[in-house]
Amino acid sequence: MADALTEAADALDEVFAAYMQGKLDFPAPSKARRGEYIVAPPAETMAKAALYVAMKEARITNVQLAKRLGVDEKEVRRLFDPHYASKLPRIAQAVALLGKRLVIGLEAA
DSSP states (O other): OHHHHHHHHHHHHHHHHHHHHTTOOOOOOOOOOTTOOOOOOOHHHHHHHHHHHHHHHHTOOHHHHHHHHTSOHHHHHHHTOTTSOOOHHHHHHHHHHTTOOOOOOOOOO
16 A cells, blocks of 8 residues: 555656646645545655745746746756755745745644
C-alpha cells in the first residue's frame, strides 16, 4: 500500500506540473470519502503551486515577477518546474512580493 501511495503522490506531482506549465487553473480538491486515502504532492511542489495561484490571482506575468525579484525570467519559470530544485526561501520571497505569506503545516498521516 505504501508503494501505491508513493506512486500516486508522484503522479499528482506530474499533474501539478502540467497545470502550471499549461497555465491552467487548479480544480478544487475533493474531500476523501470513507475508505479513500488523501494523497498530496511533495511539499516543494505545494509551495510552487501556492506561488502559481498567487501569481494568477495578482494577474502578473513571469516577466513582471522576475523584475520584482531582480532575476531573469528563466529563474521564475524554474520556480514552477517540479523537476527543478528551487530553494524554499526564494519561493517564500516571491510569495511575499505578491502580498502573501507561505505557511507550512503538519497533519496526521
